[in-house]
Amino acid sequence: xxxxxxxxxxxxxxxxxxxxxxxxxxxxxxxxxxxxxxxxxxxxxxxxxxxxxxxxxxxxxxxxxxxxxxxxxxxxxxxxxxxxxxxxxxxxxxxxxxxxxxxxxxxxxxxxxxxxxxxxxxxxxxxxxxxxxxxxxxxxxxxxxxxxxxxxxxxxxxxxxxxxxxxxxxxxx
Amino acid sequence: xxxxxxxxxxxxxxxxxxxxxxxxxxxxxxxxxxxxxxxxxxxxxxxxxxxxxxxxxxxxxxxxxxxxxxxxxxxxxxxxxxxxxxxxxxxxxxxxxxxxxxxxxxxxxxxxxxxxxxxxxxxxxxxxxxxxxxxxxxxxxxxxxxxxxxxxxxxxxxxxxxxxxxxxxxxxxxxxxxxxxxxxxxxxxxxxxxxxxxxxxxxxxxxxxxxxxxxxxxxxxxxxxxxxxxxxxxxxxxxxxxxxxxxxxxxxxxxxxxxxxxxxxxxxxxxxxxxxxxxxxxxxxxxxxxxxxxxxxxxxxxxxxxxxxxxxxxxxxxxxxxxxxxxxxxxxxxxxxxxxxxxxxxxxxxxxxxxxxxxxxxxxxxxxxxxxxxxxxxxxxxxxxxxxxxxxxxxxxxxxxxxxxxxxxxxxxxxxxxxxxxxxxxxxxxxxxxxxxxxxxxxxxxxxxxxxxxxxxxxxxxxxxxxxxxxxxxxxxxxxxxxxxxxxxxxxxxxxxxxxxxxxxxxxxxxxxxxxxxxxxxxxxxxxxxxxxxxxxxxxxxxxxxxxxxxxxxxxxxxxxxxxxxxxxxxxxxxxxxxxxxxxxxxxxxxx
Numbered sequence: 212x213x214x215x216x217x218x219x220x221x222x223x224x225x226x227x228x229x230x231x232x233x234x235x236x237x238x239x240x241x242x243x244x245x246x247x248x249x250x251x252x253x254x255x256x257x258x259x260x261x262x263x264x265x266x267x268x269x270x271x272x273x274x275x276x277x278x279x280x281x282x283x284x285x286x287x288x289x290x291x292x293x294x295x296x297x298x299x300x301x302x303x304x305x306x307x308x309x310x311x312x313x314x315x316x317x318x319x320x321x322x323x324x325x326x327x328x329x330x331x332x333x334x335x336x337x338x339x340x341x342x343x344x345x346x347x348x349x350x351x352x353x354x355x356x357x358x359x360x361x362x363x364x365x366x367x368x369x370x371x372x373x374x375x376x377x378x379x380x381x382x383x384x
Numbered sequence: 385x386x387x388x389x390x391x392x393x394x395x396x397x398x399x400x401x402x403x404x405x406x407x408x409x410x411x412x413x414x415x416x417x418x419x420x421x422x423x424x425x426x427x428x429x430x431x432x433x434x435x436x437x438x439x440x441x442x443x444x445x446x447x448x449x450x451x452x453x454x455x456x457x458x459x460x461x462x463x464x465x466x467x468x469x470x471x472x473x474x475x476x477x478x479x480x481x482x483x484x485x486x487x488x489x490x491x492x493x494x495x496x497x498x499x500x501x502x503x504x505x506x507x508x509x510x511x512x513x514x515x516x517x518x519x520x521x522x523x524x525x526x527x528x529x530x531x532x533x534x535x536x537x538x539x540x541x542x543x544x545x546x547x548x549x550x551x552x553x554x555x556x557x558x559x560x561x562x563x564x565x566x567x568x569x570x571x572x573x574x575x576x577x578x579x580x581x582x583x584x585x586x587x588x589x590x591x592x593x594x595x596x597x598x599x600x601x602x603x604x605x606x607x608x609x610x611x612x613x614x615x616x617x618x619x620x621x622x623x624x625x626x627x628x629x630x631x632x633x634x635x636x637x638x639x640x641x642x643x644x645x646x647x648x649x650x651x652x653x654x655x656x657x658x659x660x661x662x663x664x665x666x667x668x669x670x671x672x673x674x675x676x677x678x679x680x681x682x683x684x685x686x687x688x689x690x691x692x693x694x695x696x697x698x699x700x701x702x703x704x705x706x707x708x709x710x711x712x713x714x715x716x717x718x719x720x721x722x723x724x725x726x727x728x729x730x731x732x733x734x735x736x737x738x739x740x741x742x743x744x745x746x747x748x749x750x751x752x753x754x755x756x757x758x759x760x761x762x763x764x765x766x767x768x769x770x771x772x773x774x775x776x777x778x779x780x781x782x783x784x785x786x787x788x789x790x791x792x793x794x795x796x797x798x799x800x801x802x803x804x805x806x807x808x809x810x811x812x813x814x815x816x817x818x819x820x821x822x823x824x825x826x827x828x829x830x831x832x833x834x835x836x837x838x839x840x841x842x843x844x845x846x847x848x849x850x851x852x853x854x855x856x857x858x859x860x861x862x863x864x865x866x867x868x869x870x871x872x873x874x875x876x877x878x879x880x881x882x883x884x885x886x887x888x889x890x891x892x893x894x895x896x897x898x899x900x901x902x903x904x905x906x907x908x909x910x911x912x913x914x915x916x917x918x919x920x921x922x923x924x925x926x927x928x929x930x931x932x933x934x935x936x937x938x939x940x941x942x943x944x945x946x947x948x949x950x951x952x953x954x955x956x957x958x959x960x961x962x963x964x965x966x967x968x969x970x971x972x973x974x975x976x
Contacts, residue, residue: 246693249675250658254616281676288677288834290659291616307578308774308810309736311824317966345661345828347617348581349397350736350810351432351743360619362400368966 230264239274249277253286262293290344298333298340300378303357307346315354319343321368322375338382339375386443388421388465393437393501395428395588396620397581402453403436409454410438413461421465427589429501430744431488434476440464450476450485488741488760493722495730496545496582496706497746500589505624508631511592517637519709520599524643530560533604537708540716541728546572546664546701547779547805547881549727549794552708558688559605559698567607568697569598571705572669573614573621576661577777578828580808582732583702585744587614587621590706591628595652597705599637600712602650605698610652613669616659625654661778661832665880666691666699668834679834680880701806703732723749727793731804737774737811740765747792754788757811768813771912772896776805778825778832779885781892782818801892803885817914818893819904823851825889829882840883843874847890856917859905864894916962919975925950927972934964934973 238255242248252275256267263286272279286292304319319330319341326334326341333340349355352364356371363374392398392407410423429437434450438460441447447470449460456474464470470478476485494500503510511517523533538553559567571594575583587594598610614622629652632638640649655673663669663678670692672678691697707729711719720728727749733756736742740762747756753773757763764770772782781802783790790796797804812821830844847870850863871887878884894901903909910918923934923943930948935941942958945951953964965973 247655247673247675250655250672251675254656254658285658285675285677288660292658308777308808308821308824309579309742311578312737312810312812312816312821317962321966344617345576345832346578346580348575348584349400350579350581350734350808352397352400352435353736355400362396364397364400 230260230266232266232270234259235267235270239271243275248275249281249285250289252277253282253292257292260296262296265294296333296337299338299382300340300358302339302341302375303344303347304341305345305347305349305353305355305357306343307348307350307353309346309350309353310355313353315366318354318356318366318368318371322371325372325375338379388440388442389424390421390465391424391426391439391441393427393429393435393439394425395585396618397428397432398435398437399620401435401451405454406436406438406452406457409457410461413458417461419461419465425504425506426501427505428585428744430497430585430746431476431485431741432743433741434485437476440470442468444468444470445479447475447480448477449474485741485762487762488743488745491751491755491759492746493730493748494746495710495719496586496703496732497589497744498710499593500585500744503590505589505591506627508592508628508635511590515713516592516709517596519712520596520603520637520643522713523600523603524645530604530606533600533712534560536712536716537604538716540711540719541723541726542704542707542711542719543727543794544700545703545707545731545806547776547803549804552700552704555688555700556601556604556698558686559607559696562689562696564696566609566693566695567605568692568695569601569605569607569610570669570673570692570697570699571598571610571612572664572666572699572701573612573618574657574663574669575615575618575702575806576664576832577806577808579736579774579777579810580734580806582734582744582807584618584621586702586706586732587618588624591621591624592632593706593709594625594702595628595632595638597700597708598652599642599650600708601698601700601705603645603648605696607696607698608649608651610650611655611673611692612652613655613657613663613673616656622654622656629654660834661828662834662880662882665882668880669699670697677834679836680882682879703806724791724793724796726795731792731807733792733807733809735761735809735811737809738765738768738813738816739763739811749793750791752789752791753783753809756792756809757788761811764811764813766813768815770811771814771816772812772818774802774810774812774821774889775808776803776888777808778829779803779881779888780805780808781888782812782821782896783892784896787896801888801895803888815912815914817855817910817912818897818900819851819910820855820912820914822890822893823848823855826851826886829886833882833886837878837880837883839874839877840879840886843870843877844883844886846870847874847887851890854901854904855910855915857904857908857915859901859908861905863905864898864901868894913975917960919960919962920955921953921958921960921962921964922974922976923951923953924972924974925952927970929970929972931969933967933969937963937967939963 438449438452542552543549660678665680668678668680687697732746826848833840835841928950935943942954
């Protein structure tokens, strides 16, 4: 069920990085009072911060009058929204049918192993968030992964590792 | 002398294969050597197995080059463009050189894909040069009234390409018959089917075709606003749609008083989906546009009566809309002349999986599955044996090899227990385990269930648990019967298409591959050698070099043997994780 996607509350709540809430003022001005504005508001907020911070929910609620429960309900329903900060690079592992048939699971396992995280988590250095997603629509290049906006196809576990290592190396420079 | 034209295929899959770099290389050399050729972009040609694709058109004809990386680009410029001598080894299709790949195009009839790969999707003039916006002009110039337009769509026999297969013309008629001050047209571009990318290719390759189809629908049902609900995972499609809408507005094809038709106003907005498979269902999609959780509701009332913001709404998918201008322009009879008695026209399929020539194909309804796989797709990759084909994604089913003479039309495919769906065709060979495939789809639908109906929410979870158990060697007698019972209850107890069809992958695999389920449950064996937990791992003493890679990788120290000595696996310690198999560089780990 979709609701299971809510990340469990961490035992010791991690302090969210403080965000400049005034960044979403223009977004609110654009959509305030418009029909069907809830999802674009959340999408815009996430575009600005990379995730939807707790305070942003409260601000959206107080400035637009949308109910907090609806905002939270929608944000936890759709796969797109994140409630925790993501890594600098987002690795999307395609687990569509074609990729599954071409053994993408082995590649994902290899990467999770290497990055020492579980599906959906962010590495301790804050560099990568890795998540499995449904089809990316490049089935003929299966197995496929997408890092930020770039798609890599016809992967093997080795090649996938090479790409990740290269990004890490470039970041270290 | 005719100027040489170089066209690079820049669809999402082409870009993923490196077409961007190829394009820059042509651009760079063109500037550096001051060459006089025209460099153009287009979208997906469909031949995804040879991406990046570059087409060169000169006086002598047209040549399609495959897998063009920057190095090959240099060679093509040197030999073909500068010295007019084509390089046959790299050509995948040309009238002058027969190639093993050309069978990919034989038997295809391109209607929905008529413009994909043949024009620059970001250029409205190129669309117009290919009879673009001519269908809506035909309507305006001949003073056709909306009822006549709807009659043409009904006469064409076109059925919705989104999966349901309901008559498109009848659907329009229902929406027209409800009187309301405001009506809406929605294009469903929330292509969430894993294994399908037809709609993405059409949106990226022919955005104006989709817009024109929507404009015609708006005129026919009396709507003034349209929405395209597109997946956020398709950034390129959204970008090109935005460009197309902007161009159409500038030309006066969207806005007020369109094409000289009095009182005809129509404009289109894009709504980005936020990622939920269930939003492919009409009422869930409407809820999502309205800014709510995408949960389906009971029908009736159908959207044609009470849809978006309670106004009459007509929803069709991308492939349906892009067919409409062709039908109006060429007449419904031309369309109805193709296909079978009850399924007219053509259908686009995304041919993927263990196939030699994977890609996008469009064939007349009624072609057999075997012909698509062997003639167009070139057969199974790596010389393996064809086992089954999965049609219709998570709502569909597996059709076994012995039924591959089945024709692709709505009714024949339904008779097998699969569905036509949106057109995903995933080919599986002897190494694919069907029980694992069923588990894979249940995993998908279970995650994507919106949670509204109890049977879908909990039933799919229970089915997934049983299937997972079976694939891990813990299947019990009676599991198959329990799966069947649950499947029928979920079908009966769910409100929307997602729940009603979620058990199909399990039911069809039980129907056609019951022996494989039994092998998993009774003999604890996976005939396809795919379920890790059911395999025995052994070291081939001949091949083992004693490199220790597997020993180091093994999490439970089940592998013994010193350096440069053949290793062996302690079966009673082995947990069958498969790490040794992936670590071994010499293929010395054997599965049985």
